[in-house]
Amino acid sequence: MNSGVMTDQQQQLTDGRPRRRRTARQRRKQLVGLLFVAPALALVLLFFVIPLGMAFWMSLHNWPLLGKPRFIGLGNYARLLDDAQFWASMRFTVYYTLIVTVAIFSIAFPLALFVEKTRSLTKLYRTAFFLPVVVGFGSASLLWAWLLDVDSGLFSPAAERLGLMDQRVNLLAGFDTTFWSIIIMVVWKTAGFNMIILLTGLQGISTEVQEAARIDGASPWQRFRRITLPLMRRTIALALILSVAGSMLAFDQFYIIADGGPQNSTVTAVYWIFSQSFGSFRLGYGAALSMVLLVILVFISVVQLRLLRNPEGM
Amino acid sequence: MRLLKIAALGATALVALSSSAFAQEKLTMWSRSTSEAFMPGLIKAFNETHKTQIELQIIPSSEMVQKYATAAAGGSAPDFVSLDLVYAPAFAKSGTLEDLTDLAKSLPYFEHLSKAHIGTGTYEGRIYALPMSADASVLLWNKKLFKQAGLDPDKGPTNWAEIEAAAGKVNALGGDIRGFYFAGACGGCNAFTFMPLIWASGGDILVDDGKRAAIDTPQMHDAINFYRDMVAKGYVPESAKTDSGKNFFGGFATDKVGLSPIGAFAIGNLVKNYPDVDFGVTFIPGKDGGKASFAGGDNFVVTAGRDNLEAAKEFLEFVYSLEGQTLLAKGGSLPTRGDVAAEAVKDLDERYKIATEAMKMGRTPTSPVYNDIFNSSTGPWKQMLGQVFFGDDVKGSVAKAQAAMQSILDSQD
Numbered sequence: 001m002n003s004g005v006m007t008d009q010q011q012q013l014t015d016g017r018p019r020r021r022r023t024a025r026q027r028r029k030q031l032v033g034l035l036f037v038a039p040a041l042a043l044v045l046l047f048f049v050i051p052l053g054m055a056f057w058m059s060l061h062n063w064p065l066l067g068k069p070r071f072i073g074l075g076n077y078a079r080l081l082d083d084a085q086f087w088a089s090m091r092f093t094v095y096y097t098l099i100v101t102v103a104i105f106s107i108a109f110p111l112a113l114f115v116e117k118t119r120s121l122t123k124l125y126r127t128a129f130f131l132p133v134v135v136g137f138g139s140a141s142l143l144w145a146w147l148l149d150v151d152s153g154l155f156s157p158a159a160e161r162l163g164l165m166d167q168r169v170n171l172l173a174g175f176d177t178t179f180w181s182i183i184i185m186v187v188w189k190t191a192g193f194n195m196i197i198l199l200t201g202l203q204g205i206s207t208e209v210q211e212a213a214r215i216d217g218a219s220p221w222q223r224f225r226r227i228t229l230p231l232m233r234r235t236i237a238l239a240l241i242l243s244v245a246g247s248m249l250a251f252d253q254f255y256i257i258a259d260g261g262p263q264n265s266t267v268t269a270v271y272w273i274f275s276q277s278f279g280s281f282r283l284g285y286g287a288a289l290s291m292v293l294l295v296i297l298v299f300i301s302v303v304q305l306r307l308l309r310n311p312e313g314m
Numbered sequence: 315m316r317l318l319k320i321a322a323l324g325a326t327a328l329v330a331l332s333s334s335a336f337a338q339e340k341l342t343m344w345s346r347s348t349s350e351a352f353m354p355g356l357i358k359a360f361n362e363t364h365k366t367q368i369e370l371q372i373i374p375s376s377e378m379v380q381k382y383a384t385a386a387a388g389g390s391a392p393d394f395v396s397l398d399l400v401y402a403p404a405f406a407k408s409g410t411l412e413d414l415t416d417l418a419k420s421l422p423y424f425e426h427l428s429k430a431h432i433g434t435g436t437y438e439g440r441i442y443a444l445p446m447s448a449d450a451s452v453l454l455w456n457k458k459l460f461k462q463a464g465l466d467p468d469k470g471p472t473n474w475a476e477i478e479a480a481a482g483k484v485n486a487l488g489g490d491i492r493g494f495y496f497a498g499a500c501g502g503c504n505a506f507t508f509m510p511l512i513w514a515s516g517g518d519i520l521v522d523d524g525k526r527a528a529i530d531t532p533q534m535h536d537a538i539n540f541y542r543d544m545v546a547k548g549y550v551p552e553s554a555k556t557d558s559g560k561n562f563f564g565g566f567a568t569d570k571v572g573l574s575p576i577g578a579f580a581i582g583n584l585v586k587n588y589p590d591v592d593f594g595v596t597f598i599p600g601k602d603g604g605k606a607s608f609a610g611g612d613n614f615v616v617t618a619g620r621d622n623l624e625a626a627k628e629f630l631e632f633v634y635s636l637e638g639q640t641l642l643a644k645g646g647s648l649p650t651r652g653d654v655a656a657e658a659v660k661d662l663d664e665r666y667k668i669a670t671e672a673m674k675m676g677r678t679p680t681s682p683v684y685n686d687i688f689n690s691s692t693g694p695w696k697q698m699l700g701q702v703f704f705g706d707d708v709k710g711s712v713a714k715a716q717a718a719m720q721s722i723l724d725s726q727d
Contacts, residue, residue: 066386067407067408150552150553167552170553170555173555173556259499259691261499261556261558261700262499262555262556262700262704263701263705267692271692275690275691278380279690279693280690280722281383281685281686
């Protein structure tokens with residue numbers, strides 16, 4: 001986007017001969033602007049572009065954790081096409097992302113609507129719903145790993161004591177119970193964050209518009225559908241992109257709670273990259289997998305931005 | 315200006331001198347956290363009696379490999395490392411380790427050092443690693459529960475049928491008590507305790523010098539059925555299905571499990587921390603008798619490119635002396651030198667003798683990709699065990715694991 005603007009202006013510069021003095025000032029202005037963004041640019045270069053380039057360079061090598069790297073061109077990428085576990089992990093990650101995103105929004109949206117209205121204890125509710133967000137994903141996972149434990153945890157023994165089950169059920173022994181336990185945990189952990197984002201969107205809608213609609217006799221559902229939702233398009237896009245990108249990169253909860261089990265059925269894409277890089281010591285292959293995941297993520301984000309772009313163009 | 319240069323040069327020289335002087339006096343050594351019970355004591359005893367000094371650093375077991383690999387690449391690796399013996403081939407192959415062949419051959423008791431350790435320490439005919447500490451897998455049974463179930467508390471089972479029958483009787487006691495325990499979602503634990511069942515029945519895991527996987531065998535299927543039966547009959551606690559090794563030892567220590575295959579490390583731990591658990595130790599048997607054991611533990615390795623062989627020899631001679639071996643055994647490691655082993659454990663718990671004997675016949679699959687195949691939580695071994703013990707498609711899972719292992723073995727170069 002930046003470069004697009006630049007070239008436009010440069011074109012103006014070369015065309016606009018008669019306006020020489022203005023051009024000089026403009027140029028100086030541009031230089032100052034560049035100076036202002038320089039620190040940010042340097043940071044991006046140092047901590048994103050260069051490492052990305054290095055990761056790509058690594059992905060072209062057989063790069064063991066021990067020993068010397070050897071250039072193999074696109075060998076890693078060719079191997080990756082036949083890597084059944086990677087594609088299974090990719091499928092699982094997409095499935096998880098779809099389910100968890102729907103789950104998060106179906107909880108976060110009502111929560112946002114609920115805490116938006118000022119009533120007594122609003123602040124308490126907001127804080128309470130947001131509280132799990134400040135727990136790190138790692139510690140939250142550890143907490144839930146304990147809650148889900150069959151012998152020393154909470155859910156199974158409690159269900160047995162209360163007489164809901166004849167005997168204790170190991171929730172982490174089957175795919176469905178493991179998967180849904182983790183979904184619930186993630187919703188508990190992240191719904192508060194999405195609630196806050198959606199809340200800022202809700203509060204950005206001027207009350208006059210809502211009032212005008214009410215006077216015109218619009219029902220609450222109509223107001224939600226025709227006013228609230230369209231005006232929150234951008235907020236929803238932000239929350240959605242953050243949630244989808246975060247879910248596509250899920251790792252901690254599956255690593256800590258389920259250990260990828262039962263039988264590798266909850267190994268996410270990042271988990272597989274981690275285990276290839278540091279379990280099997282194939283850093284080059286891990287880098288190649290990361291590149292593919294990056295491309296997929298960028299693609300998904302672009303599609304989302306396209307879909308959620310305002311119809312008017314901006 | 316000139317003065318400054320001279321001063322700078324002088325300072326550099328001084329630093330270089332002092333660091334080389336330090337290197338000669340104080341050597342660094344890493345050891346993993348599971349060896350915390352015996353390594354500090356051993357090093358302390360060595361430092362007290364020798365001019366060469368070793369500074370020991372304990373590294374969390376799960377981080378050891380990455381840490382040593384990255385440190386070696388960056389030139390900041392310690393001089394010596396006590397490394398899980400299964401990783402020796404991977405490090406030897408990468409050129410990180412000093413060749414110890416001549417040193418090893420110069421030891422008069424070389425023939426008596428643990429064969430399993432030397433086996434994994436040998437790469438392409440040269441020896442890169444020597445035994446440091448040892449652990450062997452054995453079968454433990456709970457004497458109190460045996461008595462309650464009407465079994466002879468002083469006689470351990472000698473084949474699979476006896477194990478299953480005993481587990482059934484103990485299980486029948488009811489309540490929280492179960493017959494048999496193993497960590498069902500732990501690749502490393504089951505390499506340690508499940509492979510001996512196959513070896514003792516005449517089967518194997520890796521053949522052709524570790525180049526070929528041979529797991530789709532009748533012995534493997536028999537052993538799988540043996541475990542499956544016990545799981546199906548409810549002899550195994552529900553928690554075993556997802557135990558990734560955290561409770562490998564804890565299961566038996568609860569005093570509510572009849573039998574469990576564990577390592578010799580459990581003996582010292584039970585005696586010290588769970589004195590109420592009255593247990594017996596026996597060999598892991600084959601289907602119709604016989605016995606086998608997985609030899610685990612650590613190998614001693616020297617980081618390549620440093621002139622430390624003299625000091626290494628001095629240290630190893632101390633480790634393999636009767637004093638060193640006794641210190642190791644007291645701390646919970648099995649002796650690594652066969653001809654003084656009996657002497658080293660003579661003052662210890664009677665049950666150590668079984669473990670020491672198990673160690674002598676202990677075996678270890680050797681491969682630079684050991685971690686990838688057996689220990690990795692996403693590897694084919696662990697995945698297969700989960701499917702065959704608790705799933706439905708035994709035949710397909712074994713065949714799939716066999717293919718996956720072979721493909722990893724083939725792609726290692």
